Amino acid sequence: MIQRYDFAPLDGITKAVYRRVWSRYFGGADRLFIPYFSPAKEHLLAKRERVELLPENNPDAVLVPQVMANRAGDLLWAAETVRDMGYTELNLNAGCPSGTVAAKGKGAGLLARPEALEAMLEGACGKLCLPLSVKARVGFASPDEFPRLLEIFNRYPLKSLILHPRVRKDKYSGTLYYDAFELALKESKNPVEYNGDLRTEGEIAGFAARxxxxxxxxIGRGAVADPALFRKLKGGAAASRGELREFTAALFDAYTRFYDGQTGLAARRMREVWFYLIHLFDDNRRLNKDMRRFRTATEYRAAEDAIFRELPLRTDSSGDLV
Ligand SMILES: Cc1cc2nc3c(=O)[nH]c(=O)nc-3n(C[C@H](O)[C@H](O)[C@H](O)COP(=O)(O)O)c2cc1C
Incomplete structure (x- = not known):
């Protein structure tokens, strides 16, 4: 039985501004994971990363910060930094598929060199001031790598092992290796959490039955496509048109303030949100094109108005969220 529903980190979308506004209008997730920050060599937190993490810029919800690291020293520093801000868990990114990240041996690149992953965990676990969880794929090139990776994770006490059961090259679409996830359920010594392609209450019920x-x-993209998804999972109502309209208006205003009044930049952030949110509307082909192509904030507003005015609202999102 599923007892906990967490909001996945989506860099560029579920940052502090989105988290605050979304929590005000919808909420319902047990925990929100903050998109990763990367420790610099000199162990200084960049201003924008501090702004992103500071509790006063975040909603009053359970939040878990995530670090992109491949060295024990960086992990230890990151844990102290977020502990000093009041956080009670640190999550390690072992899944980011970006080529430049992986080439540095970070994100999914950690999985390509299990001995380096092990050296980092060996150097950090036991000295960490906070519980560590890991968000990982089931292999770098192939799910055949997973038993070896699981053996490594099993040697350390993790708060949880969150698995997106794909390999790096498939990014966020393509085969989900459920066998690897099943192996983790059976053999992981740490609590296991599933992540990947769950978009509706029906899909989540199907997953729980299986x-x-x-x-x-x-859940990540599914919760941006349907901002009321977590609320519904807790027995609450689907999003109404009026509520969505107020939510997107508040989000645009919050982005505009974040960008010191630059509405063009705020509109660009809204485009990222609408990339998923459009799936909550039927017959969206034509207006989705307008939403993807607008050039100014005025054009953005016109596209959004037309969506709310013309398109039938669904109770669940539909279609591939890629
Ligand atoms: C735009 C985007 C940004 C993402 N940023 C992060 C991130 O910062 N850290 C991370 O661990 N995963 C990140 N992910 C992966 C998601 O957290 C999640 O694992 C993935 O979207 C699959 O889950 P879903 O199908 O529920 O969305 C990102 C994915 C997308 C599409």
Whole structure:
């Protein structure tokens, strides 16, 4: 039975501004994961990263910061930094598929060199001032790598092992290796959490029926496509048109303030949100094109107005969120 629903980190979307506004209008996630920050060599937090992490810029919800690191020293520093801000868990990114990240041996690149992953965990675990969880794929090039990776994770006490059961090259679409996830459910010594392609209450119920031993899921794109998804999972109402209209207006205003009044930049952020949110509307082909192509904030507003005025609202999102 699923007992916990977490909001996945989506860099560029679920940053502090989105988290604050979304939590005010919808909420319902048990925990929100903050998109990663990367420790610099000299162990200084960049101003924008501090702004992103500071509790006063975040909603009053359970938040888990995530670090992109490949060295024990960086992990230890990151844990102290977020502990000093009041956080109680640190999450390690072992899944980011970006080529430049992986080439540095970070993100999914950690999985390509299991001995380096092990050296980092060996150097940090035992000295960390906070519990560590890991968000990982099931392999770099192939799910055949997973048993070896699981063996490594099993040697360390993790708060949880969150698995997106794909390999790096498939990014966020393509085969989900459920066998690897099942192996983790059976053999992981740490609590396991599932992440990947869950978009609707029906899909989540199907997942829970197929994996009765799974207790926690993390949802990303599905929750941006349907901002009321977590609320519905807790027995609440679907999003109404009026509520969505107020939510997107408040989000645009908040982005505009964040960008010191530059509405063009705010509109660009809204485009990222609408990339998913459009899936909550039927017959969206033509207006989705307008939403993808607008050039100015005025054009953005016109596209959004037309969507709310003309398109039938669904109770669940539909279609591939890629
Ligand atoms: C635009 C975008 C940004 C993402 N940023 C992060 C990130 O900062 N850290 C991370 O661990 N995963 C990140 N992910 C991966 C998601 O957290 C999640 O694992 C992935 O979207 C699959 O889950 P979903 O199908 O529920 O969205 C990102 C994914 C997308 C599409």
């Amino acid at each position: 994996f009765p031993d799974a207790h926690a899921v993390m």
